[in-house]
Amino acid sequence: MTALTLTNISKSFGQVEVLKNISLTVEPGEFVVFVGPSGCGKSTLLRLIAGLEDASSGEVQIDGNPVNNLPPAKRGIAMVFQSYALYPHLTVRGNMALGLKQAGKPKAEIDDRIAKASGMLAMQDLLDRRPAELSGGQRQRVAIGRAIVREPKLFLFDEPLSNLDAALRMATRIEIARLHRTLGASMIYVTHDQTEAMTLADKIVVLNDGLVEQVGTPMQLYNDPANKFVAGFLGAPSMNFVPGKQVGFPDVHVLGIRPEHLRITQNGRISGQVIYVENLGGDTNVMVETVDELQVIVRLFGQHDIASDTKIQLDFDDIHGFHFDADGNRIRN
Amino acid sequence: MSKARRNPVNMIAAHAILITYTLIALFPVFVILINSFKNRKSIFREPLALPDADSFSLVGYQTVLKQGDFFLYFQNSMIVTVVSLFLVLLFGAMAAFALAEYRFKGNTLMGLYLALGIMIPIRIGTVAILEMMVQTGLVNTLWALILVYTAQGLPLAVFILSEFMRQVSDDLKDAGRIDGLSEYTIFFRLVLPLVRPAMATVAVFNMIPIWNDLWFPLILAPAEESKTLTLGSQVFIGQFVTDWNAVLSALSMAILPVMILYVIFSRQLIRGITSGAVK
Numbered sequence: 001m002t003a004l005t006l007t008n009i010s011k012s013f014g015q016v017e018v019l020k021n022i023s024l025t026v027e028p029g030e031f032v033v034f035v036g037p038s039g040c041g042k043s044t045l046l047r048l049i050a051g052l053e054d055a056s057s058g059e060v061q062i063d064g065n066p067v068n069n070l071p072p073a074k075r076g077i078a079m080v081f082q083s084y085a086l087y088p089h090l091t092v093r094g095n096m097a098l099g100l101k102q103a104g105k106p107k108a109e110i111d112d113r114i115a116k117a118s119g120m121l122a123m124q125d126l127l128d129r130r131p132a133e134l135s136g137g138q139r140q141r142v143a144i145g146r147a148i149v150r151e152p153k154l155f156l157f158d159e160p161l162s163n164l165d166a167a168l169r170m171a172t173r174i175e176i177a178r179l180h181r182t183l184g185a186s187m188i189y190v191t192h193d194q195t196e197a198m199t200l201a202d203k204i205v206v207l208n209d210g211l212v213e214q215v216g217t218p219m220q221l222y223n224d225p226a227n228k229f230v231a232g233f234l235g236a237p238s239m240n241f242v243p244g245k246q247v248g249f250p251d252v253h254v255l256g257i258r259p260e261h262l263r264i265t266q267n268g269r270i271s272g273q274v275i276y277v278e279n280l281g282g283d284t285n286v287m288v289e290t291v292d293e294l295q296v297i298v299r300l301f302g303q304h305d306i307a308s309d310t311k312i313q314l315d316f317d318d319i320h321g322f323h324f325d326a327d328g329n330r331i332r333n
Numbered sequence: 334m335s336k337a338r339r340n341p342v343n344m345i346a347a348h349a350i351l352i353t354y355t356l357i358a359l360f361p362v363f364v365i366l367i368n369s370f371k372n373r374k375s376i377f378r379e380p381l382a383l384p385d386a387d388s389f390s391l392v393g394y395q396t397v398l399k400q401g402d403f404f405l406y407f408q409n410s411m412i413v414t415v416v417s418l419f420l421v422l423l424f425g426a427m428a429a430f431a432l433a434e435y436r437f438k439g440n441t442l443m444g445l446y447l448a449l450g451i452m453i454p455i456r457i458g459t460v461a462i463l464e465m466m467v468q469t470g471l472v473n474t475l476w477a478l479i480l481v482y483t484a485q486g487l488p489l490a491v492f493i494l495s496e497f498m499r500q501v502s503d504d505l506k507d508a509g510r511i512d513g514l515s516e517y518t519i520f521f522r523l524v525l526p527l528v529r530p531a532m533a534t535v536a537v538f539n540m541i542p543i544w545n546d547l548w549f550p551l552i553l554a555p556a557e558e559s560k561t562l563t564l565g566s567q568v569f570i571g572q573f574v575t576d577w578n579a580v581l582s583a584l585s586m587a588i589l590p591v592m593i594l595y596v597i598f599s600r601q602l603i604r605g606i607t608s609g610a611v612k
């Protein structure tokens with residue numbers, strides 16, 4: 001039995017179609033990440049699964065049961081929001097208990113679940129504070145705790161790390177991954193950040209403009225993107241695109257090449273001028289403007305001493321090139 | 334404000350302006366209060382002098398308390414004001430929540446319609462209102478006043494409150510829905526506490542015109558048993574003679590409850606007016 005099945009889901013706000021005929025499944029225990037640029041409909045899809053929006057058409061099944069007509073509280077889900085959305089007038093304990101009280105659970109069981117969840121998240125000391133007395137990271141932990149105590153069949157996260165600073169984001173990301181292992185629950189995680197997607201996901205669903213572009217494991221998508229959008233979206237720095245005829249492939253509309261597969265040589269197919277160098281210590285990103293005023297990025301391992309404005313030549317091995325047609329679809333051969 | 338940004342000249346100027354304004358605003362109240370404790374002759378001879386052994390007199394208060402059923406008027410005013418405010422806040426907040434929270438056909442139109450009342454003074458409809466009240470048998474009851482004041486206060490209440498409710502985080506309400514709270518619980522337990530400053534603002538803006546109104550009590554409820562304080566005080570103002578002691582005493586007493594309500598709301602009020610300006 002699947003944890004979640006979406007069948008031909010569409011959603012319109014007035015005239016605007018935000019989600020277009022989306023079908024997908026989430027297996028039990030799977031960590032699925034919805035990733036895509038801002039405004040592509042990720043949150044809408046998640047809210048639709050939660051029951052906070054109604055689908056214009058299509059069916060949502062959770063744990064094998066159609067839930068289109070069930071209110072959010074009865075769907076067996078829990079959701080963590082980007083803005084934490086803690087109840088400001090309740091303590092941390094009250095925040096975690098509210099949903100369970102509402103469901104009529106006995107007090108002993110509520111206390112039990114809160115103790116377990118707060119132990120898991122190392123926040124026993126925070127239980128009697130109010131949200132206003134917590135830092136951003138602590139608030140997000142409480143929000144996650146509030147989701148855990150519900151013991152849902154399906155966790156929904158909507159960009160839970162976007163409001164945290166970089167260090168905290170990394171720590172919380174690891175904590176979420178650990179939670180997923182401990183709880184073994186099915187989770188759907190929405191983000192626009194491809195790093196979060198690549199590091200957390202068992203399966204990534206790439207959305208663009210209300211459509212599913214591709215579904216697969218992080219490495220499948222990285223190594224074998226179905227189209228130009230997926231190729232360009234995953235990977236940092238992102239893939240370089242050059243017209244095929246400039247690099248010796250007259251039949252190919254656009255050729256994509258990852259920054260790490262470009263190398264600086266004496267005599268390459270791409271020539272240009274260095275406009276900026278990013279020294280990251282571990283590797284070096286070199287931004288090059290080609291003679292046709294295209295920008296490409298070369299990623300070199302280790303530290304390199306390259307001055308801006310130097311003229312350089314770049315080349316790559318043909319097996320590393322991704323070929324795309326005029327519609328952006330991958331040409332495989 | 335940080336110490337570094339505090340400039341003594343500016344501080345003094347700002348305080349001078351504020352103090353001047355306070356004095357101007359409080360002066361009439363002060364004059365009414367001191368004169369209410371003086372006998373009639375001293376009121377006219379030296380209206381600005383404080384009451385002293387010679388001029389001190391409680392005759393005004395005695396007249397007020399003896400003549401007419403002052404406590405009944407007081408009670409009527411209190412009931413009308415408090416019940417009207419309660420209804421304005423309750424229905425105003427509920428309508429505002431619906432407008433701010435739910436997408437439905439004609440939402441904007443409904444909002445405009447409800448706001449129309451801000452621009453059209455309700456007194457234009459006095460004749461029609463009076464006819465309605467006569468037909469429903471509500472003349473000379475407090476309900477006539479309560480209904481009119483509720484109608485009068487709702488437009489601004491809906492307008493202000495819906496603006497504030499739009500700012501309440503959607504995620505918070507959604508979190509409540511996922512936790513199984515009903516829409517009513519979300520409204521009363523999550524949203525209302527967060528718009529409390531706005532509610533206080535609406536309450537204060539509505540309270541004073543209701544408490545002071547003479548027009549509708551005179552037209553809709555002039556009977557002895559439904560007279561409000563403002564209307565009741567008019568008996569002391571005659572065409573030929575006016576009992577100034579009694580008028581001033583009645584006014585002094587009428588200020589009190591408004592002051593008390595104002596103090597209750599004022600802490601919230603200041604936050605309501607300035608919220609959004611500084612985050």
Ligand SMILES: Nc1ncnc2c1ncn2[C@@H]1O[C@H](COP(=O)(O)OP(=O)(O)O)[C@@H](O)[C@H]1O
Nearest residue numbers: 013016018036037038039040041042043044045
């Ligand atoms: N309640 C709504 N009414 C109208 N349009 C909406 C509503 N919610 C979202 N949208 C539109 O749907 C699109 C997708 O929004 P959203 O799902 O929030 O995107 P994402 O989470 O991927 O950034 C956006 O263009 C947004 O303007």
Ligand SMILES: [Mg+2]
Nearest residue numbers: 042043044159
């Ligand atoms: Mg979003």
